[in-house]
Amino acid sequence: MKKVAVVGAGVAGLSAAIYALKSGFEVTLCEQNKTAGGFCTSWRRGGYLFEGAIHWMTGTHPETPIYGMWKDTGALNESVKIHLNEPFKSAEWEGQVASFYRDVNKTKENLLSISPEDEKRILRLVNDIKMLSRFNRPLSDIKGVKTQNPKRRFRITPDLLPAFFTALRLYKTTNAKYMEKFKHPAIKWLFSTISGKFSAINRLFTLGILSTGDGGYPEGGSLGMIARMTETFETLGGKLLLNTKVKKVNIQNKEVTGVTLENGFLPADAVIVTQETTAAMDQLFDPPLREPWMKRLRKTIRPTVTTFIGVGIRDVLPETQIPVWKLEKPITYAGMTETSLGFYNYAGYEGYAPQGCSSLTTWFTGDTYEFWKQAKEEGRYKREKDALADQVKEALCRKFPRLEGKIDVIDIATPLTFERYTGSHHGSWMTMFYKGDKLKAFPGYCKNIKGLYFAGHRIMPPGGLPIALDTGRRAAQMVCRQFDAVFKTR
Numbered sequence: 329m330k331k332v333a334v335v336g337a338g339v340a341g342l343s344a345a346i347y348a349l350k351s352g353f354e355v356t357l358c359e360q361n362k363t364a365g366g367f368c369t370s371w372r373r374g375g376y377l378f379e380g381a382i383h384w385m386t387g388t389h390p391e392t393p394i395y396g397m398w399k400d401t402g403a404l405n406e407s408v409k410i411h412l413n414e415p416f417k418s419a420e421w422e423g424q425v426a427s428f429y430r431d432v433n434k435t436k437e438n439l440l441s442i443s444p445e446d447e448k449r450i451l452r453l454v455n456d457i458k459m460l461s462r463f464n465r466p467l468s469d470i471k472g473v474k475t476q477n478p479k480r481r482f483r484i485t486p487d488l489l490p491a492f493f494t495a496l497r498l499y500k501t502t503n504a505k506y507m508e509k510f511k512h513p514a515i516k517w518l519f520s521t522i523s524g525k526f527s528a529i530n531r532l533f534t535l536g537i538l539s540t541g542d543g544g545y546p547e548g549g550s551l552g553m554i555a556r557m558t559e560t561f562e563t564l565g566g567k568l569l570l571n572t573k574v575k576k577v578n579i580q581n582k583e584v585t586g587v588t589l590e591n592g593f594l595p596a597d598a599v600i601v602t603q604e605t606t607a608a609m610d611q612l613f614d615p616p617l618r619e620p621w622m623k624r625l626r627k628t629i630r631p632t633v634t635t636f637i638g639v640g641i642r643d644v645l646p647e648t649q650i651p652v653w654k655l656e657k658p659i660t661y662a663g664m665t666e667t668s669l670g671f672y673n674y675a676g677y678e679g680y681a682p683q684g685c686s687s688l689t690t691w692f693t694g695d696t697y698e699f700w701k702q703a704k705e706e707g708r709y710k711r712e713k714d715a716l717a718d719q720v721k722e723a724l725c726r727k728f729p730r731l732e733g734k735i736d737v738i739d740i741a742t743p744l745t746f747e748r749y750t751g752s753h754h755g756s757w758m759t760m761f762y763k764g765d766k767l768k769a770f771p772g773y774c775k776n777i778k779g780l781y782f783a784g785h786r787i788m789p790p791g792g793l794p795i796a797l798d799t800g801r802r803a804a805q806m807v808c809r810q811f812d813a814v815f816k817t818r
């Protein structure tokens with residue numbers, strides 16, 4: 329039986345490993361941490377559970393192709409409850425709350441009630457969301473692979489053409505330009521919850537997915553999903569090596585021979601690398617790889633880097649989303665200034681906080697990696713984190729005076745934390761589109777090295793959980809193609 333070694337047991341690694349096992353390979357999955365999951369994780373601090381990854385997830389609707397993949401890998405099944413909380417995103421401007429709902433008609437009603445004079449723009453927005461909702465992210469099989477099921481190819485059918493042109497228009501405009509056309513400041517404020525530099529397609533595509541009833545939160549969140557995927561892998565006979573860091577991918581005569589671990593060598597006929605691709609390129613190969621697509625990848629990525637904040641409060645706030653509000657006093661940290669704040673609220677979920685308490689999470693986006701790294705080197709890392717925590721506490725209590733004296737925990741994960749835990753470049757976890765950016769996926773294999781494949785959120789923009797899942801599946805297909813094996817999903 330041919331041997332496959334997979335580097336990293338995040339969603340991409342688990343997906344690649346499960347599909348390779350199902351297709352008849354002997355698979356060893358190496359994970360540097362003591363648990364699987366990578367970014368797809370949550371952690372406990374002082375009795376509060378902070379959900380670290382799944383906020384909304386494409387493919388929770390059973391009629392989507394991606395659901396099929398989540399099901400193949402054991403991540404989802406009929407008995408996993410999916411939460412579809414409303415509204416999806418809210419923002420408060422001078423006492424008025426503007427919201428994006430999953431139900432696009434509710435968005436329309438809400439925005440029209442705030443600003444009848446924006447009717448034309450609001451109807452355009454609704455139409456754009458409806459158009460984009462037609463793109464049910466299709467799956468395609470790679471060229472030349474034999475498959476158990478009929479082969480899938482992505483084609484733009486005539487009925488998709490209007491949606492395609494809508495996507496093209498939105499892709500060529502920025503969020504700032506799209507937002508500018510609305511007159512009412514509350515609606516502009518709602519749009520400003522994502523950076524104006526990004527292409528408008530980022531936000532509207534999400535709203536399109538949500539409007540179809542997809543994009544929910546599976547009960548048990550990240551931990552539950554990874555536990556189910558790990559169980560699937562082990563039940564199928566896969567070998568999971570935890571606390572096992574891969575130091576190097578071994579290549580001889582342009583062919584992989586295995587991976588070097590801290591305590592030995594693991595022979596393999598194929599290796600699938602799921603550590604974030606640019607970091608893996610720097611760390612796992614000697615001499616460095618020289619594939620043209622890797623150069624392009626380094627040049628074009630716009631990694632999403634964040635500072636994550638979990639808050640444990642001895643109180644229950646009613647909304648599942650605490651609307652983003654404008655701060656009276658901006659928060660300054662790591663050379664950045666934040667003028668707004670909003671939270672995910674897990675009060676409605678069991679087990680996230682002690683009785684009568686709530687777990688809240690938020691994050692600030694911006695590449696502050698170098699700041700935190702320097703702070704660590706200079707021995708002021710904790711002090712800087714504490715200073716940020718104090719400002720978040722002050723802002724929360726100013727907004728909700730009832731929380732004074734009731735904040736139990738503020739936990740901050742910096743880009744350094746994410747880098748340490750996942751080995752990703754600057755702790756980044758997806759790729760955002762700027763106006764006009766190329767949306768192309770990177771090949772994930774090397775022309776001149778046999779048996780070496782890449783998967784994970786960096787290989788296919790914009791990244792995120794479904795992309796990690798799909799790139800894992802595609803890497804397993806590449807292994808099947810190499811050894812002339814049939815790719816199996818069952």
Ligand SMILES: Cc1cc2nc3c(=O)[nH]c(=O)nc-3n(C[C@H](O)[C@H](O)[C@H](O)COP(=O)(O)OP(=O)(O)OC[C@H]3O[C@@H](n4cnc5c(N)ncnc54)[C@H](O)[C@@H]3O)c2cc1C
Binds near residue numbers: 364792793796
């Ligand atoms: C705050 C936040 C919010 C998010 N929200 C969402 C959301 O709502 N929806 C969504 O779809 N996505 C979301 N994401 C993104 C999503 O979690 C990631 O894109 C996805 O989990 C990436 O999976 P991956 O397998 O590609 O990479 P990773 O999770 O990074 O997996 C790589 C694995 O490889 C291991 N590894 C690295 N190097 C080595 C080595 N040398 N040897 C052994 N093991 C190694 C790492 O420890 C890790 O387990 C969010 C992420 C964050 C941080």
